[in-house]
Amino acid sequence: MGGHGLLSAVPFPPLQLLGGEKRRESRQSPRFDYYGAEPTAPDLSDAELPHVIEIYDFPSDFRTEDLLRVFCSYQKKGFDIKWVDDTHALGIFSSPITARDALSTKHLLVKTRPLSQGTHASKAKARAYADYLQPAKERPETSAALARRLVIGALGVRSNQTPAQRDAERRKLQEARERKRLENKQREDAWEGRD
Known part of the structure; x- marks a missing residue:
């Protein structure tokens, strides 16, 4: 048995020579026509911007x-x-x-x-x-303490705020910082799978 028997058993379609090019004959039509496809406008449904x-x-x-x-x-x-x-x-x-x-x-x-x-x-x-058009977010609590301090420092005048008002403002800022720290810790724990 010679080596020529194996070549004849290969199931390739015959090659045609056209103008010096080698080309395989296609026996199956394509399922999708990618060349004729037209881009479509993005579908803006409720699922995309439901808010x-x-x-x-x-x-x-x-x-x-x-x-x-x-x-x-x-x-x-x-x-x-x-x-x-x-x-x-x-x-x-x-x-x-x-x-x-x-x-x-x-x-x-x-x-x-x-x-x-x-x-x-x-x-x-x-x-x-x-x-x-991202969802509208609630505005965070603010305080005028920093702005007041900068203006008073720039003008060189005394503050007309009482010590009790200053303490209340400081407590409010400290509570906001603590609340933000707690929210960040809870978010991190949720991602890490901790209770």
């Missing part, structure tokens, strides 16, 4: 303050507005749950709907500003 709703059908002379007044019950939880046009705006809430709550509430002067059912202009605005 954003469209506010619409309100008077064109409404201002931001008017819309904030309509949604005043969400101010403490975190709420922001981005304008689309004179009668459309995006409502950005702190969480999808509060956005869903706002959708279920009936308002006299405005209508609301999920962003997926919104106008083309609202969806385009949301796409353009997606990085800036």
